[in-house]
Amino acid sequence: MELRATAALPDDIDALKALVLAHAEKLHERDVQLADLKEQLSSRAIEIEHLKLMIAKLRRMQFGRKSEKLDRQIEQLELRLGDLQADEGAADTAAPRATPLPRREGAGRKPLPDHLEREERVHLPASENCPDCGGRLKPLGEDIAEQLEYVRAHFRVIRHRRPKLACACCDCIVQAAAPTRPVDRGIPGPALLAHIAVSKFAYHLPLHRQAVMYARDGVEIDPGTMGYWMGSITQLLTPLVDAVRRYALGGCKVHGDDTPLPVLAPGNGRTKTGRLWVYVRDDRPCGSEEPAAVWFAYTSDRRGEHPQLHLANFT
Incomplete structure (x- = not known):
C-alpha cells in the first residue's frame, strides 16, 4: 500500500507542497471540530450531572409539604435530562472515529443480571485454514461480549380440548371438568x-x-x-389486598399520607378531587431485613374518619 501511495504522488515539488498544505489544513479543521465537540460534550455532561442532582434533591423533597407542586417540576427536569442524553448519544455517533472521545465520568456499565435468558451465538472464521500459510487452525481462546436484546411480547391463544369418553360396557360418558x-x-x-x-x-x-x-x-x-x-377481577384481588394491608399495618410503625387524585365525575364531563391514602411499612433504614410494603386506600373526600378507620386496630 505504501508503494501504491508513493507512486500516486506527483514528482513536482510545488505540487507536493500544495498537497501537504491542503492535508495540514484539513487536519487542523478536524482538530478544531473535535475540540469544539469535546467542549460541547463536557458542558453537556456538567448540565446532565446538575440535572441529576436537582432531580434527586426534588425527589427527597417530594414527600414533604407542598409535594404535589414538585411533580410537574420533576417531570420537566426529567424531560430535559432525556433530551440532553439523547443529544450526547447523537454527538458520540457523529464524532470522528480516528480520535476516540474521552470516557464519560460515571459511564461504567453494570453487568447484566444473571437471571436473564442467555442465547449463545458462535462466530467462526470463514475458513478452517490459516489465511497466511494454509495450516490447520487450533483453539487459542475466545472473546465474549454480551448484548442486551428485547423479545417483543405477543398474544397466544390457548385452546382447551376436553375429549368425551364413552364406556364400552354401559352408557356412561366421562369428560374432564372445564x-x-x-x-x-x-x-x-x-x-x-x-x-x-x-x-x-x-x-x-x-x-x-x-x-x-x-x-x-x-x-x-x-x-x-x-x-x-x-x-x-376485583374479588379475585381482594385477598391479596387484605394480605398487603395486614402486613403494612402489622409493623411497629407506619408512615401515612394522602395525595389528591383527579376522578371523573359522571354527568358533567368534569373531574372531582378524590383522595388516595398511602400507608408504608419500611424499617430498612433502621437496619431491619423485613421487606417494605405499601397499602393504598381510596376515598372520595379527605374527612378524618377515613384514616381513623384505616388505623383503628393499629397501635
Whole structure:
C-alpha cells in the first residue's frame, strides 16, 4: 500500500507542497471540530450531572409539604435530562472515529443480571485454514461480549380440548371438568388480565390507548370490555389486598399520607378531587431485613374518619 501511495504522488515539488498544505489544513479543521465537540460534550455532561442532582434533591423533597407542586417540576427536569442524553448519544455517533472521545465520568456499565435468558451465538472464521500459510487452525481462546436484546411480547391463544369418553360396557360418558377462568365465561387469561391491570394502574396507560396498541398486533379488544374485566377481577384481588394491608399495618410503625387524585365525575364531563391514602411499612433504614410494603386506600373526600378507620386496630 505504501508503494501504491508513493507512486500516486506527483514528482513536482510545488505540487507536493500544495498537497501537504491542503492535508495540514484539513487536519487542523478536524482538530478544531473535535475540540469544539469535546467542549460541547463536557458542558453537556456538567448540565446532565446538575440535572441529576436537582432531580434527586426534588425527589427527597417530594414527600414533604407542598409535594404535589414538585411533580410537574420533576417531570420537566426529567424531560430535559432525556433530551440532553439523547443529544450526547447523537454527538458520540457523529464524532470522528480516528480520535476516540474521552470516557464519560460515571459511564461504567453494570453487568447484566444473571437471571436473564442467555442465547449463545458462535462466530467462526470463514475458513478452517490459516489465511497466511494454509495450516490447520487450533483453539487459542475466545472473546465474549454480551448484548442486551428485547423479545417483543405477543398474544397466544390457548385452546382447551376436553375429549368425551364413552364406556364400552354401559352408557356412561366421562369428560374432564372445564378449567376455571378468572372472568366467568370470558376469554382473557390470567397473564393478560395482569398485564392490562399493571399497564393501567402502575404505568398509567389508559384502556383506550392499550386497545390501540393491541390492535397493531391484529387483536381488537374494546376498552369497555377491558374495563369490565378490571371490575370482574376485583374479588379475585381482594385477598391479596387484605394480605398487603395486614402486613403494612402489622409493623411497629407506619408512615401515612394522602395525595389528591383527579376522578371523573359522571354527568358533567368534569373531574372531582378524590383522595388516595398511602400507608408504608419500611424499617430498612433502621437496619431491619423485613421487606417494605405499601397499602393504598381510596376515598372520595379527605374527612378524618377515613384514616381513623384505616388505623383503628393499629397501635
